[in-house]
Amino acid sequence: MTPLLSVQGITKRYGAHIGCADVSFDLYPGEVMGIVGESGSGKSTLLNCMAGHLTPDAGEVVFDTRAEGPRDTVRMSEPERRMLSRTDWAFVHQHARDGLRMGVSAGGNVGERLMAVGARRYGDIRDKASDWLERVEIDAARIDDRPTTFSGGMQQRLQIARNLVTGPRLVFMDEPTGGLDVSVQARLLDLLRGLVRDMGLSAIIVTHDLAVVRLLADRLMVMKSGHVVEAGLTDQVLDDPQHAYSQLLVSSVLQV
């Protein structure tokens, strides 16, 4: 089977400082990859390199495109990459305000990607937006309200709806549950798990929270100082960590 995403030797430096170094892995269709590690270990740097927000200094990010099969997205033209970002890829930011237009209604936020790819029937856009609000458990009656009137959890769910409305195949998420109350986190995780399963999504999730990866990720990479120190099936890594740093990470969670 062709991997949906094949990452080869991704390296990103900030001056002399290493952001992430020589990261390689394959992600297969329908798989969810978790990336864990302490603050500053390079998780976001890696994610942003894969999603095209940062240009890596070295390496390839090969995506299995619908039209032309595997393509290195680092070297494709910017319009092509931006088109991917609007169609087959989605990016869920930690802070909903980074991923939403706060001055635009919930319906407009969800509809934007549809309009960006050419939807020109208002009625259809609105129906799809209502449908997606319901799918992320937001009352469709709120469709004309701005996200500023939503709670943090609702904003995050709106961001997810806005991203998934065009049926992407790969979702990048950077701490999607960060900054939310524990009970709100649990609900969001449930929702994400349901969506990933129902839509057969592939996803890469960056998080501090091992409970998040336990629930969502099929596989896990542990990062430290920009390097991947351990990778494997989630349950294996969490239950029987091999690398000393992973052991520390897992045990620190068990103490909580």
Place this chain on the structure above:
Amino acid sequence: MTDYNFAYLDEQTKRMIRRAILKGLAIPGYQVPFASREMPMPYGWGTGGVQVSAAVLTPEDRFKVIDQGADDTTNAVSIRTFFERTAGVKTTTKTTDASVIQTRHRIPEEPLTEGQILVYQVPIPEPLRFLEPRESETRKMHSLEEYGLMHVKLYEDISRHGHIATSYAYPVKVEGHYVMDPSPIPKFDNPKLGDMAAIQLFGAGREQRIYALPPYTEVVSLDFDDHPFEASKADHPCGLCGAEDSYLDEVIVDDAGGRMFVCSDTDYCEARQAAGHRGKDAA
């Protein structure tokens, strides 16, 4: 008046502005940056349009200035006087007699012809500004033709008002590529933008942008399939000349709150009255 170079600006500045105009004509709808000069009037008075007019005027031209359809507002009079004094050009209020027309907020009702130039005063040239304040991002959106955001604006309009309530500065797509702000003309005027025989030049002074539509350019107003664009106007004939097809202003005529609808294009209205047309409120 020999204190000034012809039309106030020095030749080098005019050359720079003409280059921007030519580039704008070569890439219809594309916003060309230019080094806007201080003009002896405040920005709100159309310094962008004044600089464009200064760059295209020749001694043989006949110049007309319209402000919201009228030739006699303070703004229109002062710009007209400015070029009478600095360029010594003849001026007129007749659309058909003018070779260069500078305008704020209207396109004349009388169809323009080849050889005429219409110069628009533009306050905000960037149609995406409302939703995306970052200029680096809007520039990218234009070059990659990523205009989903423009429809988000129209979507918001419909969701809030039940219809597209944008009635001025209604966005258009030029030759299937650049989305352009036609300046705050009423959307009633939008259909005149396309396929026009005259050259249309747009100058934004404070924002330092020039853009252009060469003659016979395709200009399409953005809309949704189920909410098509409509060039609406008040549903009345003109009270003075009886015109059914012109854009109307509602004016208060007495202390008792009496109102009447009259052509916003005063030259058009007067020409019709002179030709014997009468509306129901004509004296």
